[in-house]
Amino acid sequence: MPATLRRTALYDAHVAAGAKMVGFAGWEMPVQYEGVRAEHLAVREACGIFDVSHMGEIEVSGPQALELLQRLLSNDVAKIAVELDGGGAQYSVLCREDGGVLDDLFTYRLDADRYLTVTNAANHARDLQWFQAHAEDFPEARVMDRLDDYAMLAVQGPVARGIVQAISDVPLPARMTAARRRLAGADVLVCGTGYTGEDGVELLCAPEHAAALWEEIVRRGAVPAGLAARDTLRLEVCFHLYGNDLSIERGPIEAGLGWCCREETDFIGAPAVRRIRESGPREKLVAFAIDGPGIARQGNPVVGGGEVTSGTLSPSLGVGIGLAYVPAERAAIGSSLEIDVRGKMRPATVREKPLYRKGS
Amino acid sequence: MAEDSYPDDLLYHPEHDWARIEPADPAQATLGITWYAQDSLGEVVFFDLPSVGASVKKDASYAEVESVKAVSDVIAPLSGEIVAVNDALTDNPNLINEDPYGEGWLVKLRLVDPGERDSLLDAAAYRATLGG
Numbered sequence: 001m002p003a004t005l006r007r008t009a010l011y012d013a014h015v016a017a018g019a020k021m022v023g024f025a026g027w028e029m030p031v032q033y034e035g036v037r038a039e040h041l042a043v044r045e046a047c048g049i050f051d052v053s054h055m056g057e058i059e060v061s062g063p064q065a066l067e068l069l070q071r072l073l074s075n076d077v078a079k080i081a082v083e084l085d086g087g088g089a090q091y092s093v094l095c096r097e098d099g100g101v102l103d104d105l106f107t108y109r110l111d112a113d114r115y116l117t118v119t120n121a122a123n124h125a126r127d128l129q130w131f132q133a134h135a136e137d138f139p140e141a142r143v144m145d146r147l148d149d150y151a152m153l154a155v156q157g158p159v160a161r162g163i164v165q166a167i168s169d170v171p172l173p174a175r176m177t178a179a180r181r182r183l184a185g186a187d188v189l190v191c192g193t194g195y196t197g198e199d200g201v202e203l204l205c206a207p208e209h210a211a212a213l214w215e216e217i218v219r220r221g222a223v224p225a226g227l228a229a230r231d232t233l234r235l236e237v238c239f240h241l242y243g244n245d246l247s248i249e250r251g252p253i254e255a256g257l258g259w260c261c262r263e264e265t266d267f268i269g270a271p272a273v274r275r276i277r278e279s280g281p282r283e284k285l286v287a288f289a290i291d292g293p294g295i296a297r298q299g300n301p302v303v304g305g306g307e308v309t310s311g312t313l314s315p316s317l318g319v320g321i322g323l324a325y326v327p328a329e330r331a332a333i334g335s336s337l338e339i340d341v342r343g344k345m346r347p348a349t350v351r352e353k354p355l356y357r358k359g360s
Numbered sequence: 361m362a363e364d365s366y367p368d369d370l371l372y373h374p375e376h377d378w379a380r381i382e383p384a385d386p387a388q389a390t391l392g393i394t395w396y397a398q399d400s401l402g403e404v405v406f407f408d409l410p411s412v413g414a415s416v417k418k419d420a421s422y423a424e425v426e427s428v429k430a431v432s433d434v435i436a437p438l439s440g441e442i443v444a445v446n447d448a449l450t451d452n453p454n455l456i457n458e459d460p461y462g463e464g465w466l467v468k469l470r471l472v473d474p475g476e477r478d479s480l481l482d483a484a485a486y487r488a489t490l491g492g
Contacts, residue, residue, distance in 0.1 A: 020402075035403050036428045228402070228429050293450075295406055295426050313405040313428055320406075342424070342431070344408075 008053035009151045009207035013214055017224050024227060025121035027054035032226040039229035040315040043196050047157035048225035049217050052202070053210065056124030057146040058131055061114040064140035069115055072134060073107060074252060074273070076262040080109040086179030087111075089193050092260050093252045094127060095269025099276065100248035101255065103127050104240055106193055108178040116146065116189070116204075120242045134268070150189075151210035155222055156200035156233075163220045164190070164201050172201060184216045195230060197237030197354060232312050235321060236356035238287050244298055245285060245309045245323050254281040254325065256353070284331040285309070286350045288339075290320035294346040296339045302326050303338040303345065316356050320346070364395045367461055371477055372486035373437035375419075376400075378461065379480065386474050389438055392465045393425065393456065396490055401427040404456040407449040410467060414442045418476055423466065425456065438476050440469035 005028040014021065019030035030051065032039065042048045060069055069077040075092035082088075087109030094102040103123040108116045119127045128145050135143045155164050164183065165172050168190070173179040178191040186209035191202040205213060218224060231241070240246050240255060251269075252261050253276045263270040263277070283306060290296060296311035302324050311322030326337065335350040370378040376397035382388045398404065406426040416422035421433035422442075445467050449455060456464040481489070 031429070032402060037403050232428055293406065294408070295431070297431060313426070315428070 006054075008051055009210040010051045010053065010214055013211055014051065014224070019224070019226060022227070025054060027121060029054055030224070030226040032228045033224045036226070036228040036232060037315050039223060039225035040232050042223035043157045043198055043225060043229065043233055044316060045158070047155065047160045047163055047200075047222045048196075048229065049214065049222035050154040050156070050225050050227075050230055051152075051214070052154050052230075053151040053207070054121040055152055056119035056121060056127070057150050057152075057204070058117045058119060058128055059110075059114065059144040059146045060117065060131070060135075060141055061111075061144070062140050062142045063113060064138040065113050065115055065142075068131075068135055068138040068141040068143075069107065069117075070265050071138075071267060072131060073105065073117075074257075074261040074267050074269070076265050077107065077115075078265075080107065080115075081177070082109050082112050083177070083179065086173060086177065086189070089176045089178050089191055093246070093257055094130065095252065095267065095273065096248060097269055097272065099251035099253075099269045099272030101242075101246045101250065101252055102130060102248060104242055104246055104257070106191075108189070108191055110178070110189070118152070122243060149206065150204045151207040153203045153205075153210065153214060153217070154194055154196075154200065154230075155203065155217055156194045156196040156198045157222075158199060160198070160200035160222070163217060163222055164203070166220065167216060175199070184213060186213055188213070195239055196233040197239070197356065198233075232315055235310050235312055235323070236314050236316055237354040238323065240285075240323075241310055250325070251276055251281070253277050254283055255285045281328055283325045284328050285323055285325055286331045286335075287353045287355050288322055288324055288337055288348040289314075289317070289351050289355060290339070291347040291349055293320075294341055294344065295320040296322050296324075296341050296346060296348065300342070301340045303340060304330070306330075308339060314356065320348075321355050326350075364399070365461075366395065366483040366487050368483045370461065370483065371437065371480035372483065373419075373435060373480060374486070374489050375435035377435050377437045379437045379477070381474075381477060387471045388443070389440070389469050389471055390465050391437060391467050391469060392460055393434060394486070395460055397432075398457045398460050398464075401425065401432055402429060403427055404453045407453045407456065407466070409445045409447070409450065410442055412442050412445060416440060416442060416467075416469065425453075434466065437480055438469060438471055439473055440471040442467050443470050444468040
């Protein structure tokens with residue numbers, strides 16, 4: 001493993017817990033502890049805790065913060081509410097002029113004129129550069145790299161909120177909102193968001209508080225879960241993974257993310273996005289399940305056009321599932337696909353998103 | 361199994377495969393993957409059984425074993441014709457993790473050149489390739 005990999009504040013905790021560490025987007029991260037299946041099911045049935053400190057943070061503040069973010073982000077940033085100790089959360093994509101997706105991001109409103117945007121680790125440096133370059137047109141907006149200032153833990157599962165509530169001074173913020181709380185004595189930004197399809201929270205805190213917070217939440221019953229389980233959990237509920245299902249080669253409409261694009265806000269790329277929305281995309285990202293045995297993987301071609309961008313065996317459903325770009329005329333729910341899995345043709349069916357629902 | 365183990369009665373291929381030559385019939389061998397291989401893969405969720413009657417060639421891939429995260433080629437330590445496959449793996453591929461040298465065997469071969477075994481490693485030599 002190259003010596004240049006960065007370590008999060010929780011590295012020692014992962015090693016002590018027996019994690020298998022791997023390189024991911026320049027970070028040395030836990031891919032699994034006891035096993036991906038057990039970790040996956042812990043999140044679906046009770047509570048798991050993930051170290052996602054490799055994700056980056058960019059803070060935008062000042063009188064023109066909203067104007068700058070409205071220009072950069074595809075969603076209507078003005079709709080993010082502000083409250084006394086925090087505010088709303090919103091998902092959006094960051095587009096180039098041609099509509100290609102640079103990243104997908106959650107933005108939290110911290111204050112009337114202060115926002116925190118969470119970036120994908122592999123994209124953080126590029127995002128930051130993009131934010132800074134466009135900030136030149138908005139002199140009253142300040143862009144700050146906050147990557148080194150935050151550790152990030154995701155506590156996810158049906159009992160996640162209860163576990164975190166028990167160490168919080170006051171009630172936790174609702175889903176899709178964020179607020180500052182004292183958790184086990186530490187100052188934490190608690191966000192009612194996640195990447196698993198379960199209820200839960202994401203916690204942003206100073207790196208020096210991360211280990212104690214992690215330990216306390218694990219002591220109360222959260223199961224440490226690695227990147228492998230994070231991937232199977234998100235894929236079952238059809239959340240996009242940048243680098244797989246999203247890239248600069250494709251736009252948000254093709255990816256099924258038109259719902260978070262508000263072209264009327266005139267974000268960078270809006271004209272290109274509007275054009276594709278009006279004409280209809282040539283290809284669409286669909287969810288599929290393999291009809292028989294077999295597991296399709298990223299890069300497997302779809303016979304007749306298209307490709308698998310994410311694929312795995314669903315621990316909850318017990319079948320091969322995935323996301324694939326296919327020609328628009330074959331994207332309808334129920335369409336039959338054939339996927340070339342290393343030379344073996346595997347029949348598959350386009351399914352409704354999400355592939356997994358509670359109780360299914 | 362949680363602890364690494366490399367039984368002394370097996371022969372090993374450096375690509376993390378083992379062969380057990382049947383003592384009563386030196387032209388028949390059982391094949392599988394090593395403890396190291398299954399541990400690196402993680403939980404095996406799919407083993408696509410090759411067909412009985414297919415030929416396999418030493419050092420070439422004859423099957424694929426898949427964990428949640430990745431797919432990996434299985435390399436043949438010896439050449440021969442497949443005379444049996446472990447059907448139990450269709451429903452319980454995790455037998456490869458639980459018992460890689462027993463219930464998790466993959467195929468049985470009728471060997472075409474029993475002399476090939478001389479190029480395989482014993483347990484100590486294989487263990488040495490893993491860097492201790």
